[in-house]
Amino acid sequence: MNTVVGRADAPLPDRCVHEWFAGRASGTPDVTALEFGGRRLTYAELDSRANQLAHLLRARGVGPDAPVAVCAQRSPEVVTALLAVLKAGGHYLPLDPEYPAERLAFMVADSGARVLLVEPELAGRFAATGLERVAIEPDWSAAAGLPTTAPASGAVPDDLAYVMYTSGSTGRPKGVGVTHRNVLRLVHEADYADLDPGQVVLMLAPLSFDLSTFEVWGALCNGARLAVLPQGVPTAASIEEAVRRHAVSVALLSTGLFQHVVRTRPGALATVRQVLVAGDVAPPAEVRMLVERGVEVVNGYGPTECTTFCAARRGVTLAETRGSIPIGRAITRTTLYVVAEDGVTRVPAGESGELLVGGPGVARGYHGRPALTAERFVPDPYGTVPGARLYRTGDLVTEGADGLLLFHGRRDQQVKINGHRIELGEVEAALGNHPEVRAAVAAVRPTPAGDKQLVGYVVSDTLDRPGRPLREYLRELLPEYLVPTAWVRLPALPLNPNGKVDRAALPTPGDDPAKAPVTAPRTPVEQAVVEVWSELLSVAAIGVHDDFFELGGHSLLATEVTALLGERFPVELPVSAVFDARTPALLAERLRAAITERVEQLSDAEVESMLSQVIEG
Known part of the structure; x- marks a missing residue:
């Protein structure tokens, strides 16, 4: 079986990502490149700021294939930082600020990074790493006065653009090395998504999540506008506001976030022309809700090792939402094979097999892990390109009579x-x-x-x-x-x-026989918290000492807890409160403290009376 779509052999420009962006900046200097709240940067402004920072990085020893760690939340500055790293010839190592210190230290040491671009408030987490730190800030004071023209990077398309770490089966995270050529295969003349100068692309994924590759470079390499979601955990409300404010036309959401947004705010994505869903099996019910509203839904598929996407089902139909939604066909310049357990014999349509991926989207391999790289990135016995490799995804699929691939599960313990x-x-x-x-x-x-x-x-x-x-x-x-x-x-x-x-x-x-007995709510506030949890978690019997996350809660539902409690009480709790106060008893204490702080002139009895009235109303 050989599934090829579009122009599998279409030529790919022999250029680096930052060079392709520079061409856009030169051709449309006054077009808005990105928006963040009320701020805007044109392509020319973003280009010149990134050039200045690139000169600073060159002076710090950054060059071709040199890793530069980047630890920051979403902002125009972090986009500038990524572009500057590439312009200096290096590759970026995204570090999630929420990761534990030990994991961050491992990633830094394993990658060999010597320079760190970091938000000032996060710099203390890296005090013991020995990294040379450069502050990520709006005015880039450290780069002030440096040339606004691009330095000679020395990078070539097969040099790394970034290394992104994923979970490892042996207990050790593995870094996937992605090249400039890999990234351009994803975003140049993409046939699975609308990426052109007329689009507004929403940026909401963490940098350490490879969906950000599509968002950032899909927009900036195609002359589109990048609308950056405010910092913090994305919520249905913040996404809806960003879509409205920036007139977003293209949005990529992880499957869990997509499902959460459509369930809780069905109209949040209704004005988006194209919504891509990726990261897990697409949920038919939520996809159907958008398709019925006239939104084009794309079911994207691909591991990090194949640079975000290698297959997609563009324009999911209503009929397809009545069952398992296909992961589609290979995207441009990508070849897919379905093989038997021997990893070589191709199986006919209708039979299940492991999916193998070929083409210029296949990553370089795992950083510093030659044995693991050889195991998963294997020689291509079918193609004609010398030295070409295939990535063994470990995913089981079948090809339907219509040529569309259906996902069935894994051949290992990855979930x-x-x-x-x-x-x-x-x-x-x-x-x-x-x-x-x-x-x-x-x-x-x-x-x-x-x-x-x-x-x-x-x-x-x-x-x-x-x-x-x-x-x-x-x-x-x-x-x-x-x-x-x-x-x-x-x-x-x-x-x-x-x-x-x-x-x-x-x-x-x-x-679990060791589970403690349920303790009923003792105050109106605890009762309110229990009711909200019960509604969101679909759990009838919740005690005041039960843990939200042990009951099945997660970060997306935590945002809804704070939203629903905000409708009942005259305060707004941060999402972090649900992580810190994980039981109804503790969260009720946080609520009482927040309300008391707001109405300090009232006695405890008056506060309790007010809360009772709110609950009863």
């Missing part, structure tokens, strides 16, 4: 939750290092609300309720998305006749 790739082995390895854990397994289970949650199953002689201590332990080692939200203590892990863990026999989190 996706809210768009994040999770290697269960990495979670299990971290748990296995805890001194009070004799054995551990991680698995994905559905929540009562129909979402997916990561569950930790542990065998321990001393941890009666393992959730809180193990969660805090893992949060020092792993990103939040790799920390199980529900926990079950077992006397022993269930084994099959071969002595391997029988994952099908693992109980659901609600069957």
Whole structure:
């Protein structure tokens, strides 16, 4: 089977990403390149600022293939920083500010980065790394007075543009090296999305998420406008406001965020011409809601190792939302093969096999991991290009009679939750290092609300309720998305006749015999919190000491908790309050404190009376 779409052999410009951008800036200097709130930068302004910073980086020793760490939230300055790194000839290493210090330190050391572009308030997290720090700031004072013309970067298309770390099955994150050529394959003359000077593309993904590659370079390499979402966790309300304010025409959302936005604010994306969904299996019900409103929905598919997308179903139909939505066909300059278990024999249409990806979108490999690179990036036995390689995705698909691919699952333990790739082995390895854990397994289970949650199953002689201590332990080692939200203590892990863990026999989190009895709400405020949680989580019996995340909550639902409580009470809690105060009892205390601070002139009795009136009303 050989699935090729569009111009698989179409020539790709032999240029770097920053060179392609510079051409746009030269041709349309006065066109707006990006917007952020009320601020605007033209292509010429962005180009000159990035050039100044690039000269500064060159003076710091940055050149071809040199890594530069970047730690910041969404802003015009961080876009300037990424462009400047490429103009200096280097490649960027995106660091998520929310990652634990130990993981950030590993990524810095593993990448070999020596220079760090960082927001001043985050600089303290890297004090012990020995990195040379350059502050990310609106006026770029450190680069003031440097030339506004581009330095000679020395970079070529096969040099790295960025290294992005993903979860690793052995417990060690792996850095995927993506070249300039890889990025241009994604965004140049794209046949799966509308990317042209008339479009406004929304930027909302974290830099450490490869969806940002499409957002930033898809816009800036095509003369479009990049609308940068305000900093913080994206919410349905903030996305709706950004879409309205900037007249967004193209938006890419991870599957979990897409589902959340459409469920909670069905009209938020109604004016967007094209909505791309990626990162996990597309949810038919929510896709159907948008298609019925006349919005073009694109179901995008692709691992980080293939530079964001390698296949897409453009223009999902209503008929396709009645079942599994296809992941589509190969995008331009991409070749897809479906092969049998031997990794070579191609299977006919209708039969399941592993998907292999070829073409200039296939990444260089895993940084510093030659054995793993050789295992997953294999020689192409079908093509005619000398030295060409295929990436083994590990995904199982079938080709339908219409030539569209359908996704069926994985051939290993990799899973996706809210768009994040999770290697269960990495979670299990971290748990296995805890001194009070004799054995551990991680698995994905559905929540009562129909979402997916990561569950930790542990065998321990001393941890009666393992959730809180193990969660805090893992949060020092792993990103939040790799920390199980529900926990079950077992006397022993269930084994099959071969002595391997029988994952099908693992109980659901609600069957945990160590779970404490439910404590009913004791105050009107606790009652309100419990009611909001019950509505969002589809859990009937919630006690005031139950943990929001162990009940199936996640960051997207946390934003709705604060929104719904804001409708009941005259205060606005930050989303971080749900992470810090994870039980109804603790969150009720935060609510009372916030209201008391606002109405300090009232007595406690008056405050309680006011809250009762609000609840009853």
